[in-house]
Amino acid sequence: MSDAKAHWWFVGPALILMFLILLMPIAIATVMSFTNYSLGNPGADWVGIDNYVKIFTRSTYAKMFGATFRYVFVVVPLSVGLGLGAALLINSTRRFGDFYKTIYFLPVMAALIAMAIVWEFALHPTIGIINSTLETGCGTFLESWDWYANGCERSFPLWLTDRDYAIWTVAFIGVWQGFGFNMVLYLAGLTSVPRELYHAAEMDGARTSWERFRLVTWPMLGPTTVFVVTITFIRSFQVFDTVEAFYPQGGGPSKSVYVMMFAIYEKAIQQNLMGIGAAITVVFLAFVMFLTIVQRWLVERRVHYA
């Protein structure tokens, strides 16, 4: 009877949607990554793993991986650490807590593309506020620092256009923009730490705040940290808008800021090379998947969910 089929009506819509909007695009991208398809072409040739071979042999893509990993491994630890630090500080103040929260959260709310323009001005080699501020320090004790002395003698770095500095500058902006979000997550996590545990720690003889942090705060924030680190990793891998805003013409000085998202955009959209674009996408997905799995596996064993 129709009863026997009723379950399909319950799970059907969810299954169809999941298949249509989640699984199918990934499948199509995977298939496409083995072809040389271009948008508008009637057909495409099967090129096997050619696209992947290119990704892992050509120097452009080596630079892509270099830029991506530099960015990720600077932004993740710094924005998680600063987020936690800011959350702990705000949590410990009685007054102005909301004020600080708002300030640190502002960069998260602001559109990064608009902020990029502001940063571009600030970092401008001649009219930018950063370098002109640095110049006022010339002639003081700061010159005993070699780097500073060099800057005074010749000029301070061209932050955004020097290939030795560009990726770190972009990463700095990524940290500036991202840590407020982590701070909010950590603040939420801190509210769920039972106050009695701190009292128990105090009675047990935890005299310094470091001891209380090690004994109570950090372990109790375990679940929050898993979430924060995962989400920050994924967001850092996805960095695109700053790069696009600063370097619309392809990846910064000698492609030192050629991050994966930008590579996908450049290949697939700008140059209409769908095949290679899809291949980078698949590699990107694999990275994110791998990191997520490693992290869950690593942390799940140690994290306590109360």
Add this chain to the structure above:
Amino acid sequence: MSAISLQAIKKSFGKTNVLAGIDLDIRDGEFLTLVGPSGCGKSTLLRILAGLEAPSSGSVMIGGKTVNAVRPADRNLAMVFQSYALYPHLTIAQNMMTPLRLRDLSFTERLPIIGPMLAREKYRKLQHQVQETAKVLRIDPLLDRKPGQLSGGQRQRAALGRAMVRKPIAFLMDEPLSNLDAALRIHMRSELAELHRSLGTTFVYVTHDQAEALTMSTRMAVMMDGHILQLGPPDEVYNNPNHIRVAEFVGSPKINLLPGELDTSGYVRFGDTVLSRISAPGSAISVTIGLRAEHLALVEPSDASALQGRVAYKENLGSDLFLHATMKDGAQRVVIRATPQEAATVSVGNDISFARKRGEAMVFGQDGNRIGLADIVPDSMSEVA
């Protein structure tokens, strides 16, 4: 030596006064219970003693020294919390080890991996201490589990173990049994009392349950609205309450309170009944007569001093039966204790007769304070009623 003394402790949160000048001397080795309804300030007092809260004024002395400025970690008191407050990410053994680690090991000795290698002997000693304590509490098979894997009773023991392991000068307990189910709670009462006897350490125990206070303590302090109304051994507090609110709070079922009058010659009357003991002669006032359920007994209707009532509810506890009776058409309600045999023929709706046992009634004045009664000297006795 390690006696604890609280002197003129006052505490207010904003405009709310929680403690209104508490003086309390806790003797070395006693089991002192602070009991009172919620909001009476008993937990606050305990937390002030622990140092987790600072008093607005007054001083806390431990072993003759004022410790107001000493932080909780340095007062050498141990506390058992209502929620147990075990560290959820540590095993029971690690939980119990924590106070020892933090007190007995230096910073380098506490470092992971290197620490245990540097101070192998010390670690062995601490682990031995944990094992010993666990054996006393019979939680040694649970040492490798985490708090989340334990039942309420086991967690309670683990929290107790964490407090016991380092031999503090006093145990402070903040309603440690209130998260347990009824049967376990009653069982833990006797265990705690036994533990107190075998350890000989001072226990300061906070509860809102008068039964816990009566069953376990050496002395109990009944607190209301930031005052200690009565401090004494449980027997004395139960049998000889000095205030009507103490009488009402302590004892289950609640004490029966009947409106009465005190006449100028010092006799107390309730309707036609006159109590045999008298107070000092004075002006006539209205008083409240308190009679516990066990001070009333079923009698034949022919008894001269009998009161009449109608059974509204029969509360059967197995060994005892409490008859809730209404008097004067529901204006008054009393509870009478009876044995199952006596009450076998009584059912709800029946009229019953009951009488007080002589010499047990307590009389409270309008301000709630107890009015002392004395037996009448035999020669002046004249039958009044």
